[in-house]
Amino acid sequence: MKRTLGIVGAGQLGRMMALAAAPLNIRCLFLDPASDACASAYGEHIVAPYDDVEAALTLAAQADAATFEFENVPPTTLAAIAAEIPAYPTAAALATSRDRWVEKSLFQRLNIPIPAIAKIDSQADLDQAVVNIGLPAVVKTRTMGYDGKGQKVLRTPADTAGTFAELGSVPLIMEGFVDFDEEVSCVAVRAVDGDMRYYDLVLNEHQSGILYRSQPLAAHLLQAQAQDYVQRVMAELDYVGVMAFEFFRKGEQLMANEIAPRVHNSGHWTIEGATTSQFENHVRAVCGLPLGDTQTRGHVVMLNVFGAHPDVTALWRLPGVHWHDYDKTDRPGRKLGHVTITATTTDELAERETAAAACLRNVRG
Amino acid sequence: MKRTLGIVGAGQLGRMMALAAAPLNIRCLFLDPASDACASAYGEHIVAPYDDVEAALTLAAQADAATFEFENVPPTTLAAIAAEIPAYPTAAALATSRDRWVEKSLFQRLNIPIPAIAKIDSQADLDQAVVNIGLPAVVKTRTMGYDGKGQKVLRTPADTAGTFAELGSVPLIMEGFVDFDEEVSCVAVRAVDGDMRYYDLVLNEHQSGILYRSQPLAAHLLQAQAQDYVQRVMAELDYVGVMAFEFFRKGEQLMANEIAPRVHNSGHWTIEGATTSQFENHVRAVCGLPLGDTQTRGHVVMLNVFGAHPDVTALWRLPGVHWHDYDKTDRPGRKLGHVTITATTTDELAERETAAAACLRNVRG
Numbered sequence: 001m002k003r004t005l006g007i008v009g010a011g012q013l014g015r016m017m018a019l020a021a022a023p024l025n026i027r028c029l030f031l032d033p034a035s036d037a038c039a040s041a042y043g044e045h046i047v048a049p050y051d052d053v054e055a056a057l058t059l060a061a062q063a064d065a066a067t068f069e070f071e072n073v074p075p076t077t078l079a080a081i082a083a084e085i086p087a088y089p090t091a092a093a094l095a096t097s098r099d100r101w102v103e104k105s106l107f108q109r110l111n112i113p114i115p116a117i118a119k120i121d122s123q124a125d126l127d128q129a130v131v132n133i134g135l136p137a138v139v140k141t142r143t144m145g146y147d148g149k150g151q152k153v154l155r156t157p158a159d160t161a162g163t164f165a166e167l168g169s170v171p172l173i174m175e176g177f178v179d180f181d182e183e184v185s186c187v188a189v190r191a192v193d194g195d196m197r198y199y200d201l202v203l204n205e206h207q208s209g210i211l212y213r214s215q216p217l218a219a220h221l222l223q224a225q226a227q228d229y230v231q232r233v234m235a236e237l238d239y240v241g242v243m244a245f246e247f248f249r250k251g252e253q254l255m256a257n258e259i260a261p262r263v264h265n266s267g268h269w270t271i272e273g274a275t276t277s278q279f280e281n282h283v284r285a286v287c288g289l290p291l292g293d294t295q296t297r298g299h300v301v302m303l304n305v306f307g308a309h310p311d312v313t314a315l316w317r318l319p320g321v322h323w324h325d326y327d328k329t330d331r332p333g334r335k336l337g338h339v340t341i342t343a344t345t346t347d348e349l350a351e352r353e354t355a356a357a358a359c360l361r362n363v364r365g
Numbered sequence: 366m367k368r369t370l371g372i373v374g375a376g377q378l379g380r381m382m383a384l385a386a387a388p389l390n391i392r393c394l395f396l397d398p399a400s401d402a403c404a405s406a407y408g409e410h411i412v413a414p415y416d417d418v419e420a421a422l423t424l425a426a427q428a429d430a431a432t433f434e435f436e437n438v439p440p441t442t443l444a445a446i447a448a449e450i451p452a453y454p455t456a457a458a459l460a461t462s463r464d465r466w467v468e469k470s471l472f473q474r475l476n477i478p479i480p481a482i483a484k485i486d487s488q489a490d491l492d493q494a495v496v497n498i499g500l501p502a503v504v505k506t507r508t509m510g511y512d513g514k515g516q517k518v519l520r521t522p523a524d525t526a527g528t529f530a531e532l533g534s535v536p537l538i539m540e541g542f543v544d545f546d547e548e549v550s551c552v553a554v555r556a557v558d559g560d561m562r563y564y565d566l567v568l569n570e571h572q573s574g575i576l577y578r579s580q581p582l583a584a585h586l587l588q589a590q591a592q593d594y595v596q597r598v599m600a601e602l603d604y605v606g607v608m609a610f611e612f613f614r615k616g617e618q619l620m621a622n623e624i625a626p627r628v629h630n631s632g633h634w635t636i637e638g639a640t641t642s643q644f645e646n647h648v649r650a651v652c653g654l655p656l657g658d659t660q661t662r663g664h665v666v667m668l669n670v671f672g673a674h675p676d677v678t679a680l681w682r683l684p685g686v687h688w689h690d691y692d693k694t695d696r697p698g699r700k701l702g703h704v705t706i707t708a709t710t711t712d713e714l715a716e717r718e719t720a721a722a723a724c725l726r727n728v729r730g
Contacts (some may be wrong), residue, residue: 001677002692019384025690027406041392042407275685275707284681293684297662297707312366316649319658320640325390327367342640342662 003287004029006059006085008077009069010037010045012326012335013263013279016271017067018042020279026287031059031077038327053080060084067241067286071097071261072144086192088240088286089261096237097261100142100173107256110232114256115248116176123164129174130160136177139163141170153177178255180248184217186226187267189242189281189291190234197281197294198227199274202266204246208364210333214266215301216273225254233259242267242282265304265338272322272340273300298342299349303356305337307363314359315339320348321356333365368652369394371424371450373442374434375402375410377691377700378628378644381636382432383407385644391652396424396442403692418445425449432606432651436462436626437509451557453605453651454626461602462626465507465538472621475597479621480613481541488529494539495525501542504528506535518542543620545613549582551591552632554607554646554656555599562646562659563592564639567631569611573729575698579631580666581638590619598624607632607647630669630703637687637705638665663707664714668721670702672728679724680704685713686721698730 003026007014010032018028018039028043035047044062048055051074059081060066066087068078071094078094081087096102107114118129120139130137135157141150152167154160164172183206188198200216201223220226230245244264246257267278276284276292284291308330315323322340330336339356343349368391372379375397383393383404393408400412409427413420416439424446425431431452433443436459443459446452461467472479483494485504495502500522506515517532519525529537548571552564565581566588585591595610609629611622632643641649641657649656673695680688687705695701704721708714 015387019387022380022384022407023687023689025692041409042387044406290678290681292681295684313655316655316657319660322388324388327390 004063005283005287006063006066007069008073010039011069012038013069014039015042016279017283020277021283026283029059029063031055050074050077053077056080065287093237093239093261097259098143100140103258110236112229112256115178118174120172120174126160126164133174133176138175139172141167142173178248180250182249184249185244185246185266186230187242187244187264187278188230189285190239191285191291192240192288195291196231196234197291199267199270199294200296201226204266210306211265212304214269216269216296218296222254241285242278268338269300269302269340272342273297298344299346300342301349301353303339304335305339305360306335307332308361309336310361311359315356318352318355320352332363369428370648370652371428371431372434373438375404376434377403378434379404380407381644382648385642386648391648394424394428396420415439415442421445430652458602458604458626462624463508465505468623475601477594477597477621480543483539485537485539491525491529498539498541503540504537506532507538543613545615547614549614550609550611550631551595552607552609552629552643553595554650555604556650556656557605557653560656561596561599562656564632564635564659565661566591569631575671576630577669579634581634581661583661587619606650607643633703634665634667634705637707638662663709664711665707666714666718668704669700670704670725671700672697673726674701675726676724680721683717683720685717697728
């Protein structure tokens with residue numbers, strides 16, 4: 001049986017979903033305003049603004065199910081599609097992850113540890129929060145921030161002056177500074193029938209706020225703790241699809257950072273590195289199919305490519321190195337692709353990673 | 366740099382090439398008379414007969430390089446494309462594999478063991494060949510046969526009468542019967558610069574002349590012998606791209622059966638089962654890029670699906686089982702898809718294969 005999956009957004013995440021969907025006999029139908037969007041060659045493409053409800057209804061009329069490449073889908077678009085066909089993640093799940101205050105409040109309600117938080121609607125709120133939480137602290141816009149944008153680290157009292165205006169006089173959240181050991185994420189998937197699968201916990205390293213390196217950690221001491229927290233959130237939201245849950249690890253305790261209600265950069269390694277990729281599992285979940293095995297295959301690490309293209313020919317010559325080109329032009333800080341490195345031993349992986357990293361020419365934003 | 370690869374034929378082989386080409390930032394442009402061909406959703410598609418030279422020139426004008434999904438490309442189409450852009454495999458390579466007599470003669474010239482052969486242009490030739498070669502023997506059309514079609518096994522003298530007319534009064538080849546232990550194939554790839562890579566030797570099992578099961582054999586005793594023979598043929602033809610070389614194994618000796626100048630069914634396991642799939646390596650080779658690592662990953666086996674669709678939902682529930690649906694309707698003997706099974710041990714593989722095989726409902730042609 002041939003199925004059609006509608007996807008709002010036709011960037012690299014949509015493209016990787018379409019490539020994973022093909023063997024399942026699921027074709028993708030994209031809605032994206034950019035006629036040259038990177039996924040558009042791998043499915044039908046409705047070229048229209050994201051808030052074009054007519055276009056959303058056209059997509060719904062032609063698809064059996066729908067999903068979203070990013071969390072900031074206009075609510076009217078989402079509602080129009082969800083009124084016609086199964087659409088996952090649901091509006092409630094997207095709304096939660098779109099607003100850091102709502103998101104953190106959910107974690108708190110589910111007894112998942114989080115940093116100290118304060119809701120900021122004015123400079124006075126901000127000044128009071130500094131007193132209550134102490135410095136250093138991070139102030140973030142409640143909505144729309146990503147990759148380190150829309151946030152400011154406050155280190156000294158002098159940093160606080162004018163910060164509310166500086167961040168646009170929009171609703172903010174302050175979070176107490178966490179002196180964490182590392183950042184890890186748990187990519188997981190939940191099916192329509194409630195079945196859940198979890199990938200190995202991933203160690204994430206950033207450069208200038210952009211994810212640079214993700215490596216799954218086999219049999220991590222905190223795997224069960226992470227899964228427990230993911231399970232609480234997914235069950236509470238009656239979530240369907242792939243979710244990435246980012247944590248801070250401090251010793252043997254995880255603290256929630258944020259969720260991404262979609263396939264996630266820290267899960268890109270699963271294409272070559274897991275039995276079933278996050279993209280295939282997301283497609284399966286939102287189309288109401290059984291989930292696939294999430295086991296890690298051998299040793300694997302992913303490096304992000306941003307700003308400038310790497311020495312592609314050199315990368316292609318390296319064994320076990322997989323270059324994924326998103327078909328985008330160079331721009332400082334822009335994600336252009338990623339490199340997945342597979343190996344049969346940790347030594348081989350380290351050697352291959354060193355060789356691959358030497359081919360990168362990343363430029364920060 | 367974005368490249369365009371022209372592909373004559375838009376069936377499942379073209380689709381798997383397009384899916385492998387996407388991360389390399391290579392888009393595919395198909396020429397196929399069927400507007401609903403299975404690959405057409407994964408690239409631009411020129412809908413025209415294979416012998417439409419105008420269409421071939423349109424493809425050549427838009428592509429950087431070209432390749433073919435099957436060996437029976439009309440020579441005029443091939444020549445039109447090859448006059449404009451690099452096109453692999455070359456006309457010489459395709460002509461060799463298209464004609465069993467030319468092919469076998471090449472093996473003979475390169476000192477690769479083959480069964481006894483005879484060239485048959487009449488019933489008289491056939492009768493004489495039976496005397497020279499003896500029975501049992503196989504008679505095949507020199508061109509156009511595949512999957513057991515266009516051939517006849519002669520067991521007794523009575524089988525020979527009228528066989529030339531029965532097979533269409535076309536040029537034939539007789540091959541002495543080989544009482545082989547098993548059939549194996551070596552899938553290999555050669556780059557423009559002459560670099561060659563070989564996948565693990567594959568054990569192939571047939572049902573009614575259709576490949577049913579392919580399993581790569583790690584560290585096979587005859588791996589080096591197979592590679593030597595493949596190397597001789599590829600070097601002689603100055604071959605570029607993936608080639609599958611099918612052999613009969615009798616004890617510790619390989620005997621050449623035939624070559625397929627393209628990605629091959631006995632290499633479909635490489636998508637999940639090798640570091641670089643045959644599809645990616647073929648695309649790399651014909652586009653003039655460096656070749657990828659051909660190492661097998663873990664334990665793997667492939668089962669073909671033909672005639673009728675399997676219990677897909679049951680397949681999806683099995684761990685390590687990958688169902689590839691070619692988006693075709695059921696018809697006895699028609700290849701509809703394949704199932705690749707991966708595992709970390711041989712026991713696990715055997716268990717998973719048994720479970721997957723139980724979901725198949727293959728119908729022979």
